[in-house]
Amino acid sequence: MIRFSLVGALLGLGLLVLAGETKAQESVDGPQIVTVRMVDKSATEYAFEPADITVAPGTLVRFELTGSIPHNVEFKDVPPGTDLGDVRFGPFLLTKGQTYELMIDESFAMGTHEYVCTPHEMMGMKGTITVQNSDPEGRLERIR
Template sequence: MERDDRSVNRRTILRATGASVVGVALAGCTGGGNGSTEQPENEEDSSSTKTAEDESGDAAESSGGSSDFGGWMDNVSNFESVTDATGKDKVTVKVGAKGNGGAYAFAPPAIRVSSGTTVVWEWTGKGSFHNVAAKDGSFKSEQVNKKGHTFEHTFKESGTHKYACTPHEPMGMKGVVVVE
């Protein structure tokens, strides 16, 4: 008897977990910044949820950036949440900010911007040589240790763009730009 109860409980928990995953996926699918509109599309959405779970990067994307981006931001000491910088033409990110055991951080490490925004990385001059290198190779700066140096990239394609400082990536000098 006890066993039966337990298995029922477990099944209930599993079902509840599945439901919340679908809920997250739905919230992500509405996209476009109007998070209040829910469009339940049942079967198709639950299958696309499985795909998103397999490709962890996409799963981070569809949850609106509140996650750890598939582990990418796990060891980034100054990452707490995604900084909302939508609706701006230009956004500045510090290179060589305090974090990761020294001046080995981007700040803010994770930002959300509107499509067409130019992100300007500005070197603090601290923590030795840094660069800004997209994980997918779409942009890459030279390695510099000069205060006031800048590098910029204009983001047009929506999605999550991961980048790192090549020499300090293992220490957690990483960032993301989420483009809406």
């Protein structure tokens, strides 16, 4: 039971902080939502789709597991001034359809944030989130 023991291990490490189940409501005043799918392209090929996104501060990035292989989001190379805390190493999504949401707030400095799926980095499962201010007056700056 590989999957069972993986769950146990994750629980043991206290990493199962899943944003999961709840789907954020998209309203007129709500944040812009960008979805990145975690895709099993074959038994040995996994990918984030789209791999490279550009977002404004205040955007909600939603990772969605579309297959049956567990994936996560681990930030590797981030711009100076970024302070991700626990978000640096995200939880593993285990169930098809499960989501993990990241609010692009002030903990993400402007610039390109490179991330990988920890177990599948060597198989090319990586992506980037480029944070770019599309709002020169700074209205969105303080949205969390």
